[in-house]
Amino acid sequence: MTSARGRLRSPVAIVGYGLSPIERRSSKPLGALAIETALAAIGDAGLRKEDVDGFTTGAVLPSAGGHAAVDGVSIVSATWMGEHLGIRPRWSSGFQGYGQLPGSVMLAANAITSGAADYVLLHRALANPAGRYHENPMLQAPGGAQWTAPQGLWGPPAQIALPYNEYMQRYGATREEMATVVVELRNNGSRIPWSYWNGKPITVDDYMNARMIADPISILDCDIPIDGVAAFVLTSAERARDLPHRPVYVSGYGQGSPTALTSGTVWTLDEMMEGGRIACQRLWESSGLTREDIDLPQLYDGFSPLVYLWLEVLGYCPEGEAHHFVQNGAISTATGLPIASGGGALGNGRLHGVPQMLECYLQLSRRAGDRQLANMEVGLACHSSPHFGGAVLYTTEPST
Amino acid sequence: MTELTKPIPVPDPRSEGFWSAAARHVLALQRCESCGRIAHPPVVICPACLSGEARFTFVPISGRGRLRTWTVMRDAFLPAFRQEIPWVIGEAELDDARGVRLLARVAAPAETRLTLGTPVETVFEDVAPGVALPVFRLLGS
Numbered sequence: 001m002t003s004a005r006g007r008l009r010s011p012v013a014i015v016g017y018g019l020s021p022i023e024r025r026s027s028k029p030l031g032a033l034a035i036e037t038a039l040a041a042i043g044d045a046g047l048r049k050e051d052v053d054g055f056t057t058g059a060v061l062p063s064a065g066g067h068a069a070v071d072g073v074s075i076v077s078a079t080w081m082g083e084h085l086g087i088r089p090r091w092s093s094g095f096q097g098y099g100q101l102p103g104s105v106m107l108a109a110n111a112i113t114s115g116a117a118d119y120v121l122l123h124r125a126l127a128n129p130a131g132r133y134h135e136n137p138m139l140q141a142p143g144g145a146q147w148t149a150p151q152g153l154w155g156p157p158a159q160i161a162l163p164y165n166e167y168m169q170r171y172g173a174t175r176e177e178m179a180t181v182v183v184e185l186r187n188n189g190s191r192i193p194w195s196y197w198n199g200k201p202i203t204v205d206d207y208m209n210a211r212m213i214a215d216p217i218s219i220l221d222c223d224i225p226i227d228g229v230a231a232f233v234l235t236s237a238e239r240a241r242d243l244p245h246r247p248v249y250v251s252g253y254g255q256g257s258p259t260a261l262t263s264g265t266v267w268t269l270d271e272m273m274e275g276g277r278i279a280c281q282r283l284w285e286s287s288g289l290t291r292e293d294i295d296l297p298q299l300y301d302g303f304s305p306l307v308y309l310w311l312e313v314l315g316y317c318p319e320g321e322a323h324h325f326v327q328n329g330a331i332s333t334a335t336g337l338p339i340a341s342g343g344g345a346l347g348n349g350r351l352h353g354v355p356q357m358l359e360c361y362l363q364l365s366r367r368a369g370d371r372q373l374a375n376m377e378v379g380l381a382c383h384s385s386p387h388f389g390g391a392v393l394y395t396t397e398p399s400t
Numbered sequence: 401m402t403e404l405t406k407p408i409p410v411p412d413p414r415s416e417g418f419w420s421a422a423a424r425h426v427l428a429l430q431r432c433e434s435c436g437r438i439a440h441p442p443v444v445i446c447p448a449c450l451s452g453e454a455r456f457t458f459v460p461i462s463g464r465g466r467l468r469t470w471t472v473m474r475d476a477f478l479p480a481f482r483q484e485i486p487w488v489i490g491e492a493e494l495d496d497a498r499g500v501r502l503l504a505r506v507a508a509p510a511e512t513r514l515t516l517g518t519p520v521e522t523v524f525e526d527v528a529p530g531v532a533l534p535v536f537r538l539l540g541s
Contacts, residue, residue, distance in 0.1 A: 064477065065477075132477070134477040135477050135478075135479065136477060136478060137478075137479060138407045138478070139405050139407055139408065140407060140408055140410050141407040141408065141409050141410060142410035142412065143410075143412070144441070145407070146409035146410055146411070146412075146415060146419075146441075147409075147441050147503060148503065149407040149409075149478060150406065150407055150408060150409050150527070150533050151489055151503060151504055151505050151533065152406070152473055152476065152478060152481040152484060152487060152489065152505065153473075153489050153503065154476075154477040154478050155477040157475075158471060158473060158477075158489070161471035162469045162470070162471055162489075162491060163469065165469050165470060165471055166468065166469035166516065169469070169515065169516045170516060211474075211475075212472075212474040212475075213474060213475040214471045214472070214473050214474065214475065215471055215472040215474065216471075217471075259447070260443070260447060261441070262439045262440075262441075262443050262447040263439070263440065263499050263500050263501060264440065264468075264491055264500070264501030264502075264503065265440075265441060265491065265501070265502075265503040266491060266503065268468060268469075268491075268501075269469075
């Protein structure tokens with residue numbers, strides 16, 4: 001039993017959601033998509049927009065391409081959302097950092113618990129800007145870029161390739177082993193009606209023949225950039241009782257919060273694991289739950305190797321063994337640990353932690369339709385790398 | 401066909417010492433005057449002692465080290481690097497600054513068999529007047 005630190009003083013629940021179409025490029029401006037999705041979420045929760053008095057998001061545009069972050073066009077901030085819904089919110093705050101979904105849930109839950117807001121709309125809007133996502137025509141490299149761009153290292157795929165290669169070399173992991181993970185995520189995504197990859201499963205051969213970007217990262221190890229928005233409504237457990245859907249409770253959370261990079265230019269595998277262990281310790285402390293309690297661990301997979309890191313920091317297998325652990329049906333939704341049932345980022349498109357959070361909500365609220373899994377009581381939604389992202393534990397009953 | 405121009409590092413008050421030494425083909429890293437800790441990339445406040453003095457000097461250091469990891473780049477998000485595909489980028493831990501890592505292109509063909517711990521030395525390549533970049537050369541092969 002871990003000691004209680006960081007626990008919510010009173011239970012908070014998700015009571016409704018909205019999800020836009022997920023398209024490579026939407027015909028609508030991101031802000032319009034966001035408003036439409038927000039109104040859908042508010043209606044789904046059985047509320048009127050006037051009931052909503054708090055807004056939060058993590059609005060970062062995760063592109064190295066130098067695209068301008070224009071509020072309402074390429075990003076949608078919490079304040080923009082409140083302003084354009086025509087609401088004068090009592091509380092509005094953006095999450096600063098990575099792991100935007102768990103970070104925003106932490107902000108929303110604490111705002112509700114403290115009384116700063118009664119009904120919080122939490123959204124994530126992601127744009128796929130024109131041109132190649134990470135392409136950057138810079139001729140001069142100031143700031144952090146001076147250490148990477150002159151060498152030709154640019155963009156997250158190459159940055160994750162470095163610690164992933166360290167993993168593969170240290171533990172003897174292979175691309176064939178990773179094919180199991182990516183194929184499972186894509187196949188689950190292909191069965192989800194709203195997924196960008198709906199009806200488009202892949203085979204191990206597809207994965208093995210995928211175009212390489214930065215060894216050992218191929219195009220299929222990266223989620224596809226899309227235009228899309230998700231919104232969730234959160235409120236207190238007490239108010240949730242009066243609303244139409246079965247509430248799904250926020251029962252704990254943890255963030256990795258790394259210290260500054262001062263010994264090198266990219267994170268090492270060891271630094272990522274260390275931060276991840278801290279995030280998990282906080283997860284257990286804040287919830288009183290343990291890994292064994294989790295029915296539905298939705299691991300983050302915006303880059304495929306992050307699945308290995310989450311499996312290991314959560315303790316599903318010893319460090320360095322995730323590439324073995326995932327084989328032989330162990331992560332098949334039909335026969336094993338359903339880490340990929342929601343399709344994740346690789347099976348839906350670049351919605352950051354939305355697929356993980358949405359799958360926890362749908363399964364725990366019994367709203368997953370023909371994908372409904374039996375006996376789902378505790379879900380875990382991870383986002384980003386474990387060392388600077390985070391995770392939220394959701395339950396069908398409020399924590400005590 | 402016109403050759404595209406690669407990005408050139410823009411020194412700032414913290415990094416000027418690194419790039420001026422690099423221009424002379426010398427590897428120099430930022431050392432805290434209060435506690436002696438080497439930091440890279442250069443910092444505004446020493447992560448070891450948090451000294452409010454924030455006084456740093458750049459000290460020459462051996463560019464020998466061992467590869468911590470590497471990647472073979474097969475796509476270029478910076479357009480001028482398309483002509484380099486494939487090229488190798490590595491991060492090496494320096495023998496004389498424990499735990500401190502330097503990132504640089506590895507001067508070796510993409511097919512080269514590298515391992516964690518492959519020994520390298522740092523040399524410099526002039527890329528513009530007064531601007532040189534560190535490059536790793538494999539040792540002992």
